[in-house]
Amino acid sequence: MVYKLSATLNFHSSDVRAISSPTSEIVLSASRDSTAVYWKKSASDASFAPASIFKPSERYINAVAYLPPSAENPSGYAVTGGQDAVINLFSLEDGQSEPVYSLIGHSENVCCLDVGQDGTIVSGSWDRTAKVWKNFQLVHDLKGHQQSVWAVLAVDSETTLTGSADKTIKLWQQNKVTRSFQGHRDAVRGLVIVPDIGFASCSNDSEVRVWTWEGDSVYTLSGHTSFVYSLGLLPTGDVVSAGEDRSVRVWKDGECSQIIVHPAISVWAVSVMPNGDIVSGCSDGVVRVFSAAEERWAAAEKLQEYEAQVASTSIASQQVGDVKKSDIAGMEALSVPGTKPGEVKMVKNEGGIIEAHQWDNAAGAWQKIGDVVDAVGQGRKQLYEGKEYDYVFDVDIQDGVPPLKLPYNVTDNPFTAAQKFLQVNELPLTYIDEVVKFIEKNTAGVNIRTGSEYVDPYTGASSYRSTGSSQGGQQTGGYVDPYTGASRYAPQATxxxxxxxxxxxxxxxxxxxxxxxxxxQPAKPTSSGFSxxxxxxxVRFAQANVEAMQNKIFQLSDSLGQSGVSITPLLNPGEKEALQTIFSFVSQAASSPSATQSNALLSSTVEVVLVLLERWPSANRFPLLDLSRLLFAYSPSTFSDVSFLDRFTSGLFTASDSDSGKAKETNILLLLRAMANAxxxxxxxxxxxxxxxxxxxxxxxxxxxxxxxxxxxxxxxxxxxxxxxxxxxxxxxxxxxxxxxxxxxxxxxxxxxxxxxxxxxxxxxxxxxxxxxxxxxxxxxxxxxxxxxxxxxxxxxxxxxxxxxxxxxxx
Incomplete structure (x- = not known):
């Protein structure tokens, strides 16, 4: 059984981080381009085409799952999670592009999702928790991991499996840990049930392990040369894995039976269709389908084109071993068959270029997988405090003192990364230009894709906007983040x-x-005993992406109206006008925080916030509570009347007091920020x-x-x-x-x-x-x-x- 390319699905402009293939006609993909795509197979020519594009926010989407059809929604749902910390459910009905439900409760990036047979949704996050949702309500908060939860599995209606960057796997009965599995030497990234045995897990330690539910490690599948990110299960019960070494591997009876090399740096995700076809998502933004059924293989010219793409890809030298170029044999070495599937051999061609070839056991031949080059950085992702980075530098600050860790992603703003590094390690911001230069020097040659900085999960709040140039002549005023509109931070000079x-x-x-x-160098105490x-x-909580907040409020209003939550119009013309006035004022204030505004908002205008807080369900109040934070920050004179101030804050406390766990956590956070500003x-x-x-x-x-x-x-x-x-x-x-x-x-x-x-x-x-x-x-x-x-x-x-x-x- 040999897998070959069946279909290539092109739409995404950045890494495809997650894949779900619930049927042989449906593929769901999630990407760092902030979109999720619902792909539908054509009945006429068997090709896949986008049926719907979902964009819940401007942030990366890192997880996707499929919620099966129900009487309420016969087409099913796409479930997405990402850096905005919100889980969104989109109907797969034609023409639907807005989320039907938003599940709020995580405080950091949602990096994994799974859906059980009964519709239970399980999510995992960088906030070190997993959460179990039923009927779109939070029912269990799984707290126990010491680092990010990178993998989740809904075993049955009451049982959940989680894998973490703390290297452990935990089995939960409702919200209680019943067993902890230890054996991986690095972060656990993927989980899949293996019938009649238990489950399989994959890890950054490059291994796939198969376990019994009782905690025994049955066997280990070794062969990947870098992080293993994702697992799938074939109808035969064989395991499929994907990882940072550009490959999808098919494992049969504990042995690797085939390696499918991709023309990309990473294969982030793999999924298996009911018909046995394998779907992969890669760092090149492409979704690919591979089939063992010859009738579903792509045309011969497409197969040749794909092989050429793989052969022309450059490979970092770290991925194929540390071998002196002078010791590498010529092309004649390929006349000797490989000894095992996936064996990699480097040969020097007539032009002196080092090529990497991999033994394809199914075809009985060596397959060129790329030209070997010296890497510009690390050849694989790094984890720091449970989170994933392209680089984790060791920075020596002082002789005799252990180096400090500087995590960095190529999509980060160097100024933001440098500033955070200085803040975390209690170092003066006067070093910021030196740290930025260090980052830029050590990532030279890397294609830095402009992306959004990490922002507030509810408002889109970004880092401080530039007020000019930073020291050392680094111009920052002209750089604008295309997602948040935020500029690089320029520290105050004195x-x-x-x-x-x-x-x-x-x-x-x-x-x-x-x-x-x-x-x-502590300051000398004053005569009062204080220094x-x-x-x-x-302190003010004043950063915000006002446009994103405004869009969210109007989006929630529209969705509530469509769902029939209230028979009263959720925003009448007067209320819409008041909100527009508020957002116009706040937007101007947020973009020019040092400017003095001549006119404050009238309390009669701000009253609309209280009216909507009373009317809207608790789960939908969070952007209104967050807007209140900005009102206190930018228009304090609106609340000069103490009686109005008292009435307004009383309304905020009442609105945040919800019995719903998923809403209450968020509302309390935003309430406290608003009170600090008040x-x-x-x-x-x-x-x-x-x-x-x-x-x-x-x-x-x-x-x-x-x-x-x-x-x-x-x-x-x-x-x-x-x-x-x-x-x-x-x-x-x-x-x-x-x-x-x-x-x-x-x-x-x-x-x-x-x-x-x-x-x-x-x-x-x-x-x-x-x-x-x-x-x-x-x-x-x-x-x-x-x-x-x-x-x-x-x-x-x-x-x-x-x-x-x-x-x-x-x-």
Missing amino acids: PSQQDFQSYSDPFTGSGSYRSTSQPA TIPVAQP LHTGLTAAHNSWLTQVLQQVEKLNYADLNKNQRTAYASVLFNFSCALVSGLKTNEQAFTYHLSMLLEAISGERVDSEPGYRSLVALGNTVYSKQSQATLSSQAPIFRSALLSLASTFPEDRVRMVVNEIVGNL
């Missing part, structure tokens, strides 16, 4: 000593705070009652139950309140008591991420500095000292140590 450098958080659009003073403290400038400068004693209500409502959230992004926003609320105290706000005892209680909870409870802990720490420092309610502070000083020392032990960072020492010395 930050003030007390300023906190702000690096754009990829999830919140906000800054991660740290002193601009080098950690190794780093106080920090009086509140605590702006200029608060007076007239706001005390309102402040008390806000802190009382926020305190009801259990800090231990919040995820990383929520905790960062929670800590920002506390920090901004402390900035008001530093600026002279005389608050009442009740609000102050709530504030201290929340600070203690955050400082005592943070054991995972230093950023929310540090923000809470600085908030406490500001509070102590403000010298308000000294009696209350004094009575709790021993408890706070213990919590502070524990935090410093958990996060042994210079910035933490400095502030802890200042606070302890002044309590």
Whole structure:
């Protein structure tokens, strides 16, 4: 049984990262070009053509699955997931291009999907969780992996299998782990059920393993020379695998029976049709179908054309071994048959060019698979902290100190990658140009495709926009991200000593705070006993892709209207006009944050947000809550009337209080960001009652139950309140008591991420500095000292140590 090319499906302009082939007439593909395609086979000439193109956002789509037909939707659904962290379901009815359902709950890239026979959807994400969805509702949150969940499998209605970058595979019964499988030496990337045995897994360790459900590793399929990304199962029970070594491999009885080489760097995904045909998705943006049935093979000229494409492809020398060119034999070496399928032999042709040939066991001949060249970088993808990168550089900062890791993708903006590297490692931003030059030098020759930076999963918020040139003459003003409109970041030339450098958080659009003073050189204490403290400038969550937010609100309105959720028009003409006014104002403010706007929005215009929040289902409120964040950030005078401010924020708290797990997590995150922005400068004693209500409502959230992004926003609320105290706000005892209680909870409870802990720490420092309610502070000083020392032990960072020492010395 020999597989040959059957069909070539061309549409995508970038890597095809996922494939599903539920029937012999349907193929679903998902790509980094931000589209998913529903391919349908023609009855006349057996070719495949796009029936629908789906584009849920401007971000990469990394996963796709098929939800079978139902009475509600006889054509079935395409299920997609990607960098926007949203799972979208598209009807395969002709002409449908908007998602029918959007499942919200993940906080990072959704990188894998599977659908069970009963319609259960399972998703895996970089947020280290898998989630189980039934009837479009979240029913199980699978938490237990230590790194990204790269593979999921819906075993049955109550059983799920997950594979992770932490090298383990876990079997779940509902939301409980019943068994953990260990054996892979690197990230687990794919899973497939093997009848009568158990399941198979593939990994970045280049191996495919077959397991029993009891945990025994039955056998290992070795042959791939790089990462193995995806698995499929033939009707015969044989396994198919695909990987970074450009190949799809067919395994029969534990041995490789055929290698299908592709003219691309990576074969990201493989799927098997019910008729036994194999479908692959590659880094060249092409979907290909291969068949063992001769009647479905492509025409002879197409087969020859494909073989020529494979033969003309250049291969990095790392992929075929480290051999001296002077030791390589001539073409006569190909007269000796190979000893095993997939064996690679390098030969030197008459022109002195090194060719790579691979033994095709089925054909009994050597097949040229490309010319060998010296690679421009690493020949394979790298994982860092469970996430995938084209490069992970070792950067030596100081002699005798272990090198720091700098992860980088060729689609990244070098300035953004450099800035994040400096921020994570607590290094001054004055080094940014040196790091950028290092990146550009070490990726020279790589075709850098302009792509979007990682943006806020709900708003499209991007990194800071350029305000001109960066140091060193690097012009940044002319570069504009085609997806988000964001420009490269240009650091301020001379930050003030007390300023906190702000690096754009990829999830919140906000800054991660740290002193601009080098950690190794702490400032000298002032006569008051403080040096780093106080920090009086509140943080704002102000980054946004306003156009994307606007489109999402109108899209949700249209979809709700079509679904018959409300018999009342979801947006009447007056409401549409009010929203247009709001978005026009916010768009102008966001594009020119330093410009002073002469007119603020009227409270009667902003009222439309409250009206829609009351009317819309909880799962659809997230863009309205996020819009509220921007209203507080860019039009604070709209809320100068404390009674309107109180009514507006009360509406936000009510709207975010949902029993639905998938919506509540998102809504709480966006609510906390909005509340942080609401605590702006200029608060007076007239706001005390309102402040008390806000802190009382926020305190009801259990800090231990919040995820990383929520905790960062929670800590920002506390920090901004402390900035008001530093600026002279005389608050009442009740609000102050709530504030201290929340600070203690955050400082005592943070054991995972230093950023929310540090923000809470600085908030406490500001509070102590403000010298308000000294009696209350004094009575709790021993408890706070213990919590502070524990935090410093958990996060042994210079910035933490400095502030802890200042606070302890002044309590």
